[in-house]
Amino acid sequence: MPGITDGLPNRFTRYVTEPEFQFADGAPAMTLCVWYRAGESGWQAGRAVDGGARTSAVDGSARLFDALLDWNAGALGAAFRVHSEPDQGAVQAIMDGAPISRAVVQKLNPDADFSIVEREMAIIGRR
Known part of the structure:
Protein backbone atom coordinates (compact mmCIF):
# COMPACT_ATOMS: atom_id res chain seq x y z
CA MET A 1 0.00 0.00 0.00
CA PRO A 2 1.97 2.98 -1.22
CA GLY A 3 1.90 6.30 0.58
CA ILE A 4 0.08 5.88 3.83
CA THR A 5 2.10 2.81 4.86
CA ASP A 6 5.42 3.76 3.26
CA GLY A 7 8.20 2.63 5.58
CA LEU A 8 5.93 0.48 7.75
CA PRO A 9 8.08 -2.30 9.21
CA ASN A 10 7.27 -5.74 7.83
CA ARG A 11 6.30 -7.05 11.25
CA PHE A 12 3.36 -4.60 11.30
CA THR A 13 2.05 -5.08 7.74
CA ARG A 14 -0.24 -7.94 8.72
CA TYR A 15 -2.30 -5.50 10.77
CA VAL A 16 -3.07 -3.22 7.84
CA THR A 17 -3.68 -5.99 5.31
CA GLU A 18 -6.44 -7.66 7.33
CA PRO A 19 -9.90 -7.20 5.75
CA GLU A 20 -11.12 -5.34 8.86
CA PHE A 21 -8.76 -2.50 7.94
CA GLN A 22 -9.69 -2.31 4.26
CA PHE A 23 -12.54 -1.03 2.14
CA ALA A 24 -14.37 -3.56 -0.03
CA ASP A 25 -12.06 -2.71 -2.96
CA GLY A 26 -8.98 -3.58 -0.86
CA ALA A 27 -7.86 0.02 -0.29
CA PRO A 28 -6.68 0.78 3.25
CA ALA A 29 -9.50 2.08 5.46
CA MET A 30 -7.35 4.57 7.34
CA THR A 31 -6.42 8.20 7.12
CA LEU A 32 -2.93 7.79 8.51
CA CYS A 33 -0.56 5.15 9.78
CA VAL A 34 1.87 5.71 12.65
CA TRP A 35 4.16 3.29 14.44
CA TYR A 36 6.83 3.19 17.08
CA ARG A 37 9.66 0.70 17.43
CA ALA A 38 11.92 0.35 20.43
CA GLY A 39 15.30 1.88 19.75
CA GLU A 40 14.05 4.47 17.26
CA SER A 41 14.17 8.16 18.00
CA GLY A 42 10.39 8.64 17.87
CA TRP A 43 7.15 7.86 16.15
CA GLN A 44 7.25 7.17 12.42
CA ALA A 45 4.52 7.74 9.84
CA GLY A 46 3.76 7.07 6.20
CA ARG A 47 3.16 10.03 3.94
CA ALA A 48 -0.26 11.60 3.50
CA VAL A 49 -2.19 10.59 0.40
CA ASP A 50 -5.26 12.07 -1.23
CA GLY A 51 -8.21 9.90 -0.27
CA GLY A 52 -10.25 11.09 -3.22
CA ALA A 53 -13.99 10.74 -2.78
CA ARG A 54 -13.61 8.94 0.56
CA THR A 55 -12.36 12.01 2.38
CA SER A 56 -12.51 15.77 2.11
CA ALA A 57 -8.93 16.21 3.34
CA VAL A 58 -5.60 14.81 2.29
CA ASP A 59 -4.78 13.59 5.77
CA GLY A 60 -6.96 13.44 8.88
CA SER A 61 -4.07 13.41 11.32
CA ALA A 62 -4.48 17.00 12.52
CA ARG A 63 -8.09 16.42 13.56
CA LEU A 64 -7.25 13.07 15.12
CA PHE A 65 -4.21 14.20 17.06
CA ASP A 66 -5.25 17.71 18.10
CA ALA A 67 -7.31 16.28 20.98
CA LEU A 68 -4.35 14.19 22.13
CA LEU A 69 -1.92 17.08 21.98
Whole structure:
Protein backbone atom coordinates (compact mmCIF):
# COMPACT_ATOMS: atom_id res chain seq x y z
CA MET A 1 0.00 0.00 0.00
CA PRO A 2 1.97 2.98 -1.22
CA GLY A 3 1.90 6.30 0.58
CA ILE A 4 0.08 5.88 3.83
CA THR A 5 2.10 2.81 4.86
CA ASP A 6 5.42 3.76 3.26
CA GLY A 7 8.20 2.63 5.58
CA LEU A 8 5.93 0.48 7.75
CA PRO A 9 8.08 -2.30 9.21
CA ASN A 10 7.27 -5.74 7.83
CA ARG A 11 6.30 -7.05 11.25
CA PHE A 12 3.36 -4.60 11.30
CA THR A 13 2.05 -5.08 7.74
CA ARG A 14 -0.24 -7.94 8.72
CA TYR A 15 -2.30 -5.50 10.77
CA VAL A 16 -3.07 -3.22 7.84
CA THR A 17 -3.68 -5.99 5.31
CA GLU A 18 -6.44 -7.66 7.33
CA PRO A 19 -9.90 -7.20 5.75
CA GLU A 20 -11.12 -5.34 8.86
CA PHE A 21 -8.76 -2.50 7.94
CA GLN A 22 -9.69 -2.31 4.26
CA PHE A 23 -12.54 -1.03 2.14
CA ALA A 24 -14.37 -3.56 -0.03
CA ASP A 25 -12.06 -2.71 -2.96
CA GLY A 26 -8.98 -3.58 -0.86
CA ALA A 27 -7.86 0.02 -0.29
CA PRO A 28 -6.68 0.78 3.25
CA ALA A 29 -9.50 2.08 5.46
CA MET A 30 -7.35 4.57 7.34
CA THR A 31 -6.42 8.20 7.12
CA LEU A 32 -2.93 7.79 8.51
CA CYS A 33 -0.56 5.15 9.78
CA VAL A 34 1.87 5.71 12.65
CA TRP A 35 4.16 3.29 14.44
CA TYR A 36 6.83 3.19 17.08
CA ARG A 37 9.66 0.70 17.43
CA ALA A 38 11.92 0.35 20.43
CA GLY A 39 15.30 1.88 19.75
CA GLU A 40 14.05 4.47 17.26
CA SER A 41 14.17 8.16 18.00
CA GLY A 42 10.39 8.64 17.87
CA TRP A 43 7.15 7.86 16.15
CA GLN A 44 7.25 7.17 12.42
CA ALA A 45 4.52 7.74 9.84
CA GLY A 46 3.76 7.07 6.20
CA ARG A 47 3.16 10.03 3.94
CA ALA A 48 -0.26 11.60 3.50
CA VAL A 49 -2.19 10.59 0.40
CA ASP A 50 -5.26 12.07 -1.23
CA GLY A 51 -8.21 9.90 -0.27
CA GLY A 52 -10.25 11.09 -3.22
CA ALA A 53 -13.99 10.74 -2.78
CA ARG A 54 -13.61 8.94 0.56
CA THR A 55 -12.36 12.01 2.38
CA SER A 56 -12.51 15.77 2.11
CA ALA A 57 -8.93 16.21 3.34
CA VAL A 58 -5.60 14.81 2.29
CA ASP A 59 -4.78 13.59 5.77
CA GLY A 60 -6.96 13.44 8.88
CA SER A 61 -4.07 13.41 11.32
CA ALA A 62 -4.48 17.00 12.52
CA ARG A 63 -8.09 16.42 13.56
CA LEU A 64 -7.25 13.07 15.12
CA PHE A 65 -4.21 14.20 17.06
CA ASP A 66 -5.25 17.71 18.10
CA ALA A 67 -7.31 16.28 20.98
CA LEU A 68 -4.35 14.19 22.13
CA LEU A 69 -1.92 17.08 21.98
CA ASP A 70 -4.37 19.33 23.86
CA TRP A 71 -4.93 16.72 26.60
CA ASN A 72 -8.13 17.87 28.25
CA ALA A 73 -11.73 16.71 28.36
CA GLY A 74 -13.03 19.69 26.40
CA ALA A 75 -10.76 19.05 23.43
CA LEU A 76 -11.34 15.31 23.46
CA GLY A 77 -15.07 15.81 23.90
CA ALA A 78 -15.14 18.12 20.90
CA ALA A 79 -13.58 15.39 18.77
CA PHE A 80 -16.34 12.94 19.71
CA ARG A 81 -19.26 15.37 20.03
CA VAL A 82 -20.50 14.20 16.63
CA HIS A 83 -21.60 10.98 18.30
CA SER A 84 -22.73 12.22 21.72
CA GLU A 85 -22.21 14.91 24.34
CA PRO A 86 -19.78 13.26 26.78
CA ASP A 87 -19.73 14.12 30.48
CA GLN A 88 -16.54 16.20 30.63
CA GLY A 89 -15.94 15.41 34.30
CA ALA A 90 -16.03 11.67 33.60
CA VAL A 91 -13.80 12.04 30.54
CA GLN A 92 -11.30 14.17 32.47
CA ALA A 93 -11.23 11.66 35.35
CA ILE A 94 -10.31 8.87 32.94
CA MET A 95 -7.73 11.05 31.19
CA ASP A 96 -6.20 11.84 34.59
CA GLY A 97 -5.81 8.12 35.31
CA ALA A 98 -8.55 7.84 37.96
CA PRO A 99 -10.06 4.38 38.47
CA ILE A 100 -12.85 3.66 36.03
CA SER A 101 -15.81 3.06 38.28
CA ARG A 102 -19.35 1.98 37.52
CA ALA A 103 -20.45 5.59 38.20
CA VAL A 104 -17.99 7.01 35.66
CA VAL A 105 -19.05 4.49 33.02
CA GLN A 106 -22.73 5.28 33.67
CA LYS A 107 -22.02 8.99 33.10
CA LEU A 108 -20.47 8.18 29.73
CA ASN A 109 -22.95 5.52 28.66
CA PRO A 110 -25.97 4.71 30.84
CA ASP A 111 -26.62 1.59 28.74
CA ALA A 112 -23.12 0.15 29.14
CA ASP A 113 -22.75 -3.30 30.67
CA PHE A 114 -20.16 -2.70 33.38
CA SER A 115 -19.13 -6.37 33.46
CA ILE A 116 -17.96 -5.99 29.85
CA VAL A 117 -16.09 -2.80 30.74
CA GLU A 118 -14.39 -4.63 33.63
CA ARG A 119 -13.31 -7.48 31.33
CA GLU A 120 -11.90 -5.03 28.77
CA MET A 121 -10.06 -3.11 31.49
CA ALA A 122 -8.53 -6.37 32.73
CA ILE A 123 -7.30 -7.16 29.23
CA ILE A 124 -5.50 -3.82 28.88
CA GLY A 125 -4.32 -3.72 32.49
CA ARG A 126 -6.47 -0.73 33.48
CA ARG A 127 -8.41 -0.31 36.71
